[in-house]
Amino acid sequence: MRTAIVVGAGIGGVTAAVALEQCGWQVTVLERAPELGEVGAGISVWPSAVAVLEDLGVQGVEKAAATGSAAGMRQSSGRWLVEAADIGVEIPVMIHRAQLHDLITARFGTGITVRTGITVTGLAQDDSGVTVTGTGLDPGAAGEECRADLVIAADGIRSITRRTLHPSHEGPRYSGYTAYRGIAEADISDGGGETWGRGQRFGFARLIDGRIYWYATANREAGRAVGPGGIHDDVTKLFGDWHEPIPALLAGTPPETVLQNDIYDLPLPLVPFVQGCVVLLGDAAHAMTPNLGRGACSAIEDAGALARQLRATEDLPAALTQYDAERRPATAKLVKRSRSIGTIGQLDNRVLCTLRDGLFGVGGKVAGLLAKRRRVEQSRV
């Protein structure tokens, strides 16, 4: 039986483990955290990623039905720029990360071994496979477990594997803004969406468990210390006077649960996703800013594509070449688009913001009219 090591048990790593096992591989997952699981808040899972999860037999991430209440884009006063119900856009499933992670790992079969508390520090390839080294691994005592035919590096944006394969790569670049996230218990009927201000954005959506996931961004230098009142206080100072239900969502969020992360992505061009029998997957390959909400979805799609290519041929190098050819250009486009949306969304010049909002308003109306015409045409067929 062919063997694989997956480095990192984030959403990308666990999906890859399930996908490989279902292709008949024996998989060992190495994770540096002491326990398997996810921290974080909500996550959007777009239909293309839902389809991969469904193919893998992951239950519970059903396609979202439209909520019926308005969602879209607003200004901080609450004035609508674009209403999603008008333009008929596709809607992602919104789910808590931990729940998504649990649903995926529930598909782990007996072909997957998980070893937590292992920090991978390097790898070496030879003609017959790849040897992974790390703290917590004992090559003498468990030699067979740190060697495999294939290594999937799903070790995130600061991937040690990517650094080992591409030592001169410049690494993640700072976007210029930080992100806050939280989960609120709040009784609201608002359908959610994003509100754009000057150098700040706030978005929210209902999770499939009924709670409200919210996120916010603000321009600021990397690594700035949290204010004396804590993260919740920082974000309340920034957004507490925006339109309802934003103040209600902030008030309905336990302060100690609010997360803050400076936002980075990987510079383009992306490095090759494959070198010999080592494959980069997820943020290790193509970390993007969260503006499209597609980073984890892309990791899931990577896993789906890798499994499809491995099933298509017994020739491992050929399958991996196809994986790189399929996934690198597709994800590079997302990295670029996501970065651009962030640049526009985080504008803070008053004149440029007025211009931007005006263009979005007009664009939204045009898209709404086109969607209405499409609906009328479809109803005639």
Ligand SMILES: Cc1cc2nc3c(=O)[nH]c(=O)nc-3n(C[C@H](O)[C@H](O)[C@H](O)COP(=O)(O)OP(=O)(O)OC[C@H]3O[C@@H](n4cnc5c(N)ncnc54)[C@H](O)[C@@H]3O)c2cc1C
């Ligand atoms: C604010 C924010 C909002 C986001 N919202 C969305 C969204 O709505 N939808 C979406 O699709 N994406 C979203 N993303 C992106 C998404 O979070 C990432 O793309 C996704 O988590 C990447 O998954 P991954 O498995 O590739 O990496 P990670 O989640 O980073 O997992 C890497 C794993 O590897 C482990 N690891 C690292 N180094 C080692 C090592 N040396 N040895 C062993 N283990 C190691 C880590 O402990 C971790 O468990 C968002 C990101 C941010 C920052």
